[in-house]
Amino acid sequence: MLGDDKETAAQLKGVQTLMRGLDILDQVIDGPVKVTDLARNLDLTKSTTHRLVQALRARDYLSITADGYSLGPKLLQLGTMAHEQVDYVRLARPHMEALSEQTGYCVFIGKREGDWSRHLERVTGRQRLRVATAPGDRRLIGETGLGKALLLDEDTASLTRLFYAAKPGATREQLSAWLEAMEGHAKRGVVLHDSEAGDGVRSVAAPIRDAKGNIAIALSIAGASVYLTDQVIENLVVPVRNAAAEVSLVLGHVAR
Missing domain, CATH: 1.10.10.10 (Winged helix-like DNA-binding domain superfamily/Winged helix DNA-binding domain)
Structure with missing residues (x-):
């Protein structure tokens, strides 16, 4: 006692x-x-x-x-980050809810923090098997579809650095395959991702741009592979891309 x-x-x-x-x-x-x-x-x-x-x-x-x-500077930094997150969540939330209602899947938004991506918000879908990722979770940026969507404007040197940071023992062939896949995602404007963590999660993600055309955040649909079959994944590309474009428009981005 x-x-x-x-x-x-x-x-x-x-x-x-x-x-x-x-x-x-x-x-x-x-x-x-x-x-x-x-x-x-x-x-x-x-x-x-x-x-x-x-x-x-x-x-x-x-x-x-x-x-x-x-x-002090730490509080000013935290205040700026909080302001950005609240704004992004508030502006994106209605479009996330609409996308989740349309498709039935979990919808996420997230932002880049250096070599990491942080999930800011989630709208839960109707599936019984749900993705465990929660708002606030942070992952190496190349490990998730959402993180990859945040990288679609990066050059080869930057992508190479990020790849080896996550997989220091990878071969040149593995790097080449990853860079080729990222180039394909960039051309398509959307990322189709299969988790390498063995958790059976698949996702479709797209970048959200600000008024200057820069990638500000990203949006993704994620779910268990038993739901997100190849056919379903393809059918989600357009809805995800459209939702990202709608949020981009809210942020002041006009596609050209």
Whole structure:
């Protein structure tokens, strides 16, 4: 029991520290605040406040200015990312729902994060066997149909680097086959993908472009191979491509 009490006390202390750190961030939302003012506003000692702000500054959640502490680059970065994700989900969601209703399959959207793709949203289909991928999941960008759709504008050098990053022991023949497949996807404007993870998942994916014509996010239908037969896959190409084009139009992209 004594050990449990110590663990509980440590957890409570950790929560209290976290809440104090969040309180400090709340204080600086509207502009820089000096340590003495933070301590007074939050009823903390100056030494405790100084320790907390130094920890937040070390992780780039706070910056120091001539007028005191202000929001740091990490928060500005997270704010930008959150804004983009909320906008993409909000704008794409009606088209995802319409596509899922039309086809009966799970529909996803996702974005690129360096050499990774992150799923932002999912609309669940009507199949009993469902894809386990959930919003927030991250995969190496070349491992999924959605990730490949995000790469359709990449040049050969970039695709080669990404291929070997995922498969460092691959042969030149395997690379050549993958590059040829990616070239075919790019010409068609849609990716037909069979999972290599042994989970029996197949997908159809297409890029979504912004007003500048750049690939912003991608949209995909994914499901178990028992449902997504070769014939079904082919029948989904046009609906997926059309849905991606509709979302692209919402983002300001006009196809030429």
